[in-house]
Amino acid sequence: MITGEQKPLDEIKGLLGDGKKVLVVGCGTCVTVCFAGGEKEAQILAASLRMSTKLDGDAREVTDATVQRQCEWEYLDLVEKEVQEADVIVSLACGIGVQAMARHFPDKWVIPGLNTTFLGLPEEQGVWTEQCQACGNCILALTGGICPIARCSKQLLNGPCGGSENGLCEVKRIKRENGIPVMQTDARGREQPVLEDVECAWQLIYDRLKGFDKLDLIMEIQPPKDWSVSRDGGPRRIVREDLRLIDEE
Amino acid sequence: MTDRASSGYKSGSTLERMLRAGHFAVTGELGPPQSADGDHIREKAGYLRGIVDGVNITDNQTAVVRMSSLGAAVIAIEEGLEPVMQMTCRDRNRLSMQADFLSAYALGIRNMLALTGDHQSFGNHPTAKNVHDLDSMQLIQVLRDLRDEKKFECGDPVKGVEPRFFIGAAAAPDAGPVEWRPYRLAKKVNAGADFIQTQLVYNTKAFEKYMEEVRQLGLHERVCILVGVGPLKGPGMARYMRDFVPGISMPDHIIDRMSKAAAGIPKEEKAARRDAWRAEGIQVCIELIQQVREIEGVAGVHVMAIEWEEAVVSIVKGAGLLPRPALD
Numbered sequence: 001m002i003t004g005e006q007k008p009l010d011e012i013k014g015l016l017g018d019g020k021k022v023l024v025v026g027c028g029t030c031v032t033v034c035f036a037g038g039e040k041e042a043q044i045l046a047a048s049l050r051m052s053t054k055l056d057g058d059a060r061e062v063t064d065a066t067v068q069r070q071c072e073w074e075y076l077d078l079v080e081k082e083v084q085e086a087d088v089i090v091s092l093a094c095g096i097g098v099q100a101m102a103r104h105f106p107d108k109w110v111i112p113g114l115n116t117t118f119l120g121l122p123e124e125q126g127v128w129t130e131q132c133q134a135c136g137n138c139i140l141a142l143t144g145g146i147c148p149i150a151r152c153s154k155q156l157l158n159g160p161c162g163g164s165e166n167g168l169c170e171v172k173r174i175k176r177e178n179g180i181p182v183m184q185t186d187a188r189g190r191e192q193p194v195l196e197d198v199e200c201a202w203q204l205i206y207d208r209l210k211g212f213d214k215l216d217l218i219m220e221i222q223p224p225k226d227w228s229v230s231r232d233g234g235p236r237r238i239v240r241e242d243l244r245l246i247d248e249e
Numbered sequence: 250m251t252d253r254a255s256s257g258y259k260s261g262s263t264l265e266r267m268l269r270a271g272h273f274a275v276t277g278e279l280g281p282p283q284s285a286d287g288d289h290i291r292e293k294a295g296y297l298r299g300i301v302d303g304v305n306i307t308d309n310q311t312a313v314v315r316m317s318s319l320g321a322a323v324i325a326i327e328e329g330l331e332p333v334m335q336m337t338c339r340d341r342n343r344l345s346m347q348a349d350f351l352s353a354y355a356l357g358i359r360n361m362l363a364l365t366g367d368h369q370s371f372g373n374h375p376t377a378k379n380v381h382d383l384d385s386m387q388l389i390q391v392l393r394d395l396r397d398e399k400k401f402e403c404g405d406p407v408k409g410v411e412p413r414f415f416i417g418a419a420a421a422p423d424a425g426p427v428e429w430r431p432y433r434l435a436k437k438v439n440a441g442a443d444f445i446q447t448q449l450v451y452n453t454k455a456f457e458k459y460m461e462e463v464r465q466l467g468l469h470e471r472v473c474i475l476v477g478v479g480p481l482k483g484p485g486m487a488r489y490m491r492d493f494v495p496g497i498s499m500p501d502h503i504i505d506r507m508s509k510a511a512a513g514i515p516k517e518e519k520a521a522r523r524d525a526w527r528a529e530g531i532q533v534c535i536e537l538i539q540q541v542r543e544i545e546g547v548a549g550v551h552v553m554a555i556e557w558e559e560a561v562v563s564i565v566k567g568a569g570l571l572p573r574p575a576l577d
Contacts (some may be wrong), residue, residue: 156365158386163424
């Protein structure tokens with residue numbers, strides 16, 4: 001699924017501009033499952049914006065609505081009335097939903113309330129990890145179902161670099177809460193971000209292929225990747241003629 | 250150079266000819282400055298000229314911005330050194346890399362080392378986007394195809410003079426998964442590597458085991474392996490390498506030796522302690538060279554004296570590797 005994290009309240013407030021009537025629109029799909037932008041989060045954000053702008057002496061009228069999926073036109077029609085009454089829309093969907101709202105309601109100013117983070121899975125309650133980068137040419141059959149494009153810090157295709165030790169990558173992850181690095185003071189009194197261990201994807205791949213007696217798969221030299229089917233080829237598009245209702249000119 | 254290439258050499262570089270002649274090769278390292286000061290390289294070159302057969306010119310090492318390896322390598326040539334230009338996959342895509350190969354060859358560079366590159370989070374631009382369009386394995390193949398097939402990565406022919414490099418690659422025998430490291434080396438050899446420079450080796454027992462597997466795979470007959478060695482500046486550096494540098498195995502007996510080196514000197518005599526540690530660090534390095542030289546399949550050493558180029562002459566001399574053999 002697509003995961004997201006809500007932007008800090010102050011940042012969202014800063015994006016409201018002059019809009020007096022604010023509509024927070026939640027999305028009932030991915031961002032509901034990751035507790036970032038569903039109905040409950042839309043209600044809480046609306047209440048927070050009401051209280052906070054009032055305390056700032058700049059009170060806004062904030063309401064909320066949630067649709068099943070912000071990335072499909074037919075669901076957006078269901079909030080047409082609320083949208084038309086608002087000056088500014090805070091979309092709590094992923095980046096797809098924000099853009100769908102802006103296109104569907106072209107005369108409305110739409111701002112994002114989330115940072116869309118990645119395509120991932122819930123590791124455990126409250127923890128999500130990135131699994132896929134939608135690179136357009138899946139190689140998981142070669143790597144035992146573990147993706148080095150999404151999970152190796154250097155996107156290596158031919159095995160681990162020299163920075164793999166005891167199953168861990170030498171590159172650490174900056175611990176973040178709501179997207180903001182968590183800081184600590186080190187022994188020299190300097191503020192440093194808290195770092196977390198990351199598994200070496202190639203150690204995971206190695207262990208899994210070894211278990212299946214398929215290490216020969218990674219002895220083959222993988223050629224340079226065709227990035228043109230990834231984002232590097234420009235914005236991508238899928239056309240399925242068999243599913244289309246009308247022919248394109 | 251062209252004549253030598255046509256007489257059976259891949260590049261005709263000094264390093265290639267030294268290895269082909271069966272001499273135990275010695276390479277060194279020179280880190281370009283974090284400035285536009287060419288004299289910085291000229292000064293360091295003085296410590297290495299005539300001491301080593303080739304000098305690695307690092308490419309934004311540890312992901313810190315420096316003078317480019319191409320520019321610094323050209324200055325090194327002017328100073329009478331033979332550069333081993335490093336090229337990482339972190340900062341350039343396949344267009345930029347190949348363009349730099351053409352420039353490098355035209356400017357007289359003959360050895361190219363293909364590296365993945367340290368992650369940008371370790372350097373001074375941690376918010377940068379990394380490239381990794383190619384990985385080091387693919388980069389080796391590109392270098393080989395440019396030289397042997399006269400083809401760019403896309404398959405188009407080189408229109409004229411092809412860049413003919415002696416192709417280097419790195420190996421990290423002590424990194425994980427340790428048991429797969431000889432096979433990763435095999436992949437690099439299959440991709441087209443002519444010589445290998447390893448990560449710093451301190452644990453010679455583990456390295457002997459690695460080389461045993463390398464020999465079983467027959468790799469020592471297909472590639473020239475230069476073992477990475479480096480002088481320690483003190484026990485602190487040894488402990489840091491043990492605790493924080495992945496891919497380096499630091500045995501306790503070396504840490505003990507470094508600690509004992511300044512044992513009789515009072516703490517307040519800082520300079521004397523420093524000198525004692527450094528002398529011991531050089532001695533340990535010399536002994537490492539002597540040990541790895543005895544291992545079948547080792548073709549030379551790569552001396553990495555990081556920001557301590559002055560130490561190289563003592564090490565190479567101490568190991569009995571001076572003067573360097575004369576070539577025809």
